[in-house]
Amino acid sequence: MSRSVKEITQTDGLVTMYCCGPTVYRDAHVGNLRTFLLADLIARTIALTGLEVQLIQNITDVGHMADDFQEDGAEGDKMLAESKRTNIDPFEIARRYEERFHQDLARLNVIPADLYPKASENMTEMIAAIEELIANKSAYVGSDGSVYFDAASCASYGAISGNKLDSLKPGHRYEYVDEGGKRFHADWALWKVAGGRTQMIWDSPWGPGFPGWHIECSVMSINLLQAHANVHIGGIDLRFPHHENERAQSNALTKQETVDTWVHGEHLLFEGRKMSKSAGNVVLLQDVIDRGLDPLSLRFSLLENRYRSQMDLSWASLEAAHATLRRWRTAMTEWGNGDDVKFDQEVIYALTNDLDTPRAMQRLRTVEKDSTLGALDKRAIFLFADQVLGLDLARPAIQKALPAEIAALLAERAQARADKNWPTSDLLRAQLEEAGLEISDGPTGQSWSWK
RNA sequence: GGUCGGAUGGCCGAGAGGCGAGGCAAGGGACUGCAAAUCCCUCUACACGGGUUCAAAUCCCGUUCCGACCUCCA
Numbered sequence: 001m002s003r004s005v006k007e008i009t010q011t012d013g014l015v016t017m018y019c020c021g022p023t024v025y026r027d028a029h030v031g032n033l034r035t036f037l038l039a040d041l042i043a044r045t046i047a048l049t050g051l052e053v054q055l056i057q058n059i060t061d062v063g064h065m066a067d068d069f070q071e072d073g074a075e076g077d078k079m080l081a082e083s084k085r086t087n088i089d090p091f092e093i094a095r096r097y098e099e100r101f102h103q104d105l106a107r108l109n110v111i112p113a114d115l116y117p118k119a120s121e122n123m124t125e126m127i128a129a130i131e132e133l134i135a136n137k138s139a140y141v142g143s144d145g146s147v148y149f150d151a152a153s154c155a156s157y158g159a160i161s162g163n164k165l166d167s168l169k170p171g172h173r174y175e176y177v178d179e180g181g182k183r184f185h186a187d188w189a190l191w192k193v194a195g196g197r198t199q200m201i202w203d204s205p206w207g208p209g210f211p212g213w214h215i216e217c218s219v220m221s222i223n224l225l226q227a228h229a230n231v232h233i234g235g236i237d238l239r240f241p242h243h244e245n246e247r248a249q250s251n252a253l254t255k256q257e258t259v260d261t262w263v264h265g266e267h268l269l270f271e272g273r274k275m276s277k278s279a280g281n282v283v284l285l286q287d288v289i290d291r292g293l294d295p296l297s298l299r300f301s302l303l304e305n306r307y308r309s310q311m312d313l314s315w316a317s318l319e320a321a322h323a324t325l326r327r328w329r330t331a332m333t334e335w336g337n338g339d340d341v342k343f344d345q346e347v348i349y350a351l352t353n354d355l356d357t358p359r360a361m362q363r364l365r366t367v368e369k370d371s372t373l374g375a376l377d378k379r380a381i382f383l384f385a386d387q388v389l390g391l392d393l394a395r396p397a398i399q400k401a402l403p404a405e406i407a408a409l410l411a412e413r414a415q416a417r418a419d420k421n422w423p424t425s426d427l428l429r430a431q432l433e434e435a436g437l438e439i440s441d442g443p444t445g446q447s448w449s450w451k
Numbered sequence: 452g453g454u455c456g457g458a459u460g461g462c463c464g465a466g467a468g469g470c471g472a473g474g475c476a477a478g479g480g481a482c483u484g485c486a487a488a489u490c491c492c493u494c495u496a497c498a499c500g501g502g503u504u505c506a507a508a509u510c511c512c513g514u515u516c517c518g519a520c521c522u523c524c525a
Contacts, residue, residue: 020525028525035525078523162454163521188522213523235525245522265525266456269518276524304474305464310457310518317463320475327489358465362473422484429486441483449488 018221020234023060024097031268038265040110044388057113061094107295109390119216138252144181147191154248161240214245297322335375342380
């Protein structure tokens, strides 16, 4: 366990990966998507080096926040709060946002995981795991009837985050609220008794209740990946406590180091600030699309920063990405056609060197300008890189048929130009641009393309 | 208070002892009836103070400022 760059492990040519997925009570914003993209980039890079990848990403459709801590106003469980607000069944909310999550991933060209297990469908397995942890003496039933994990039972607790158990004194950041039921402040709930709750609760040996926040990932990753994952991915904020606790649970269950490499993606800021409802700067992929930008310009922008550095996204950078994407696609069609792929040492070096996507992007800009390379070679190198970058670089810039009324306007404008009727010509150009065309006048007359 | 990062041109961002990455914006030019798009050209930098070295944006010491995590979160 170290916090440095190391080689990804494999077993007989197979790399198993687990990525902490969304809690489906709202839309994923572009920051969430950055983390999901990270899993895709790692999976694609590993695949490009000739290894097989198995990727699992969970869907959290069981609220896990219930009064674990109190901040002013003490939100309860997020799923239930949203359910109460909208008066819709919590499971229906979950299904709705799950669908939108998959849609966002598809629009970002994220290759789907092999499985998207749901917390709600693994209840039996979670309960069995909790029973095993109690039998192991890693967990206990607290005085309030809930089940808690005994943090001190994990000798190496803190290996991921660097947090030492005895320095984890309560109350540095929040008012500490004594939950009463647990023996030690660093312990955490595996199963919470229902209390006054009536929705989203399940029967268990400890009475009706619901699972704690961390146990679902332990259980699903162990069960679906044969008790061992080569790579486990999540956002930086999950490093502590989620992954730390998950590791303690998983290792207690499998009696081994369950995960070889923990990868954490840094946060995305938007125009200098952390995205939050209160700051009013939450940006969804749909917002990017609504601005007339290709959703892959988000992917492009994210690729221009290293995954483990904090990144500031802005409309200016998305617009720049959109423009370059268009230029590259246009260049690709000019360079030729076909699917030939040319292995490029620099691209592969950048990607396998701790996923240096900015350098891979830089390489493409260099290739684009390199006059010693032939057009077909350029295209083939771009296609090679695109296997990981996933920017649909081979997609032709023009993809829609021209509607008849637009064609008529074009003809009208060609006539106006022939007549040197500039005011009419300019008016028509404005109309055509409004309709999404881009008009250019050159020595051979008027030409157009889709914006 | 603890732990870990960071400070590079108008802006975003790589680089980690010696050749000023790149992008955006800006200015100039080509093209155009005029534009847009595109192409060509131009411009500019390493937070501060010491030190090490033939040579420091890069290494060391100190200072200032910013951020992340420290039981909601991607």
